[in-house]
Amino acid sequence: MPFVITDPCIGTKDSACVDVCPVDCIHPRKDEPEFATTTMLYIHPDECIDCGACVPACPVAAIYDSTDSTPSSQKTLIEANALYRAGEAAAVEKAEDIVKAHMASHPDLMAVPPSERAAAHAK
Numbered sequence: 001m002p003f004v005i006t007d008p009c010i011g012t013k014d015s016a017c018v019d020v021c022p023v024d025c026i027h028p029r030k031d032e033p034e035f036a037t038t039t040m041l042y043i044h045p046d047e048c049i050d051c052g053a054c055v056p057a058c059p060v061a062a063i064y065d066s067t068d069s070t071p072s073s074q075k076t077l078i079e080a081n082a083l084y085r086a087g088e089a090a091a092v093e094k095a096e097d098i099v100k101a102h103m104a105s106h107p108d109l110m111a112v113p114p115s116e117r118a119a120a121h122a123k
């Protein structure tokens with residue numbers, strides 16, 4: 001089961017997870033051109049080896065350890081993580097469209113500071 005990045009990454013995007021991932025499956029990295037424009041970071045589900053290193057590294061608890069454990073309010077972002085492909089403009093756009101739709105449909109969560117958003121997922 002792949003790990004999943006969710007909406008506390010929006011507005012945080014500090015790349016702490018990228019620095020600890022042993023297989024470079026979290027994108028965009030800071031040295032990739034998409035980094036400047038993407039809303040959040042994404043985990044490639046086929047490349048993630050489920051090591052768990054990214055979870056404690058994330059300062060805002062944005063990463064869930066499986067699609068099953070991803071809260072209901074965040075389920076659409078599972079597909080965004082799966083769709084994103086570094087360097088592929090169409091894939092990047094599709095993933096970002098899902099994230100933007102998520103933001104539009106969850107003004108309540110977006111109104112919460114990123115550091116408190118994970119706690120709000122459970123409500």
Ligand code: SF4
Binds near residue numbers: 021024025050052
């Ligand atoms: S669980 Fe491990 S392999 Fe998967 S994204 Fe996190 S750090 Fe990378």
Ligand code: SF4
Binds near residue numbers: 017057
């Ligand atoms: S550590 Fe968390 S907030 Fe930072 S980029 Fe990774 S998922 Fe986003």
